[in-house]
Amino acid sequence: MKYESIGESSMAIVFNQLLPMIKPSTQRTNDDYNPEELLILLIYIYSVTGEFTVDKDLGEAEEKVKKALAQAFCEESKLSPLLQKITGCDSAINLTFPKSKIAVDELFASLRDIAGARNLMKQFKSVYVPGTHTHQASYKPLLKQVVEEIFNPEKPDPVDIEHMSSGLTDLLKTGFSMFMKVSRPHPSDHPLLILFVVGGITVSEAKMVKDLVASLKPGAQVIVLSTRLLRPLNIPELLFATDRLHPDLGF
Structure with missing residues (x-):
């Protein structure tokens, strides 16, 4: 995922790029993201993007990511300590999709808070430097x-x-x-x-x-x-x- 995708495209497109990366444990290879790494990536995306307006396309794209992530949590053969804390389940057997979806919804509510964390700032409101014809976009x-x-x-x-x-x-x-x-x-x-x-x-x-x-x-x-x-x-x-x-x- 490139910086240009975050700065120049809508968040809906970013979510559509992210969706194929969310895979259950049975389909993942060593090159794929595990759930913890996906969470770190989501934190990065929301933090760099900052506050954004949710339209129909974005709402639908975000919901697809939520469902895919909730399903991936459910299909883990063994829940990591972090996923146990997030979902409130100590075993993958006890984690149903409704429970997982509730946990993911709460997780995304926190991500929205992260996106708006710098709203009151004026000078340091953005950590994203847009790209130009000669320079690639960057994170500051x-x-x-x-x-x-x-x-x-x-x-x-x-x-x-x-x-x-x-x-x-x-x-x-x-x-x-x-x-x-x-x-x-x-x-x-x-x-x-x-x-x-x-x-x-x-x-x-x-x-x-x-x-x-x-x-x-x-x-x-x-x-x-x-x-x-x-x-x-x-x-x-x-x-x-x-x-x-x-x-x-x-x-």
Whole structure:
């Protein structure tokens, strides 16, 4: 599946491309996607696409994918720990199609939430860079955009990075800003930058930040912290099989 498909075609076409990839265990080869990998792919698609309008064609295409995925879950010879959590069944024998379809419907509701996760942002609303005649479309991670904005040599006023006032001096500045233009502190003004990623960070993301900082502002000290170190399969588990009111932070 190419980036152009996500950016230049409707989501209905993307779903039609995805549909043949959903296969039951009896028909899969080593080159095919298993259910967990399909979930990761769906998360990626919805995240990159962002919020979209559902028309008749899209609704029908999405429903076909839902049914195919629910059927594939039912035909697994053995449910993985992740599928057990998602479906609420500890055995493939107990997983009926209605149960599987309910679980998949809830899963897609979460995917819709993922698509709209950046709706309130202005500058970082999209992670998709459309292609041109000379450049292929690409994916630009949110974390990369944030770091590039922080270390932008022109130091523009960050739109989506908010400065929280603390202390008497900052409170006075906030008060004066009501009557006159007062420049807010910029994240790159400080010798030490602490990036805290809520929910988790992957090794590749941490390396990306390190390489970006080295190229944008050599010598800058950046500490990257997070609630946990993520592996790819952790992501669907956190999104689809975790009690969000009592999350496991990995401590």
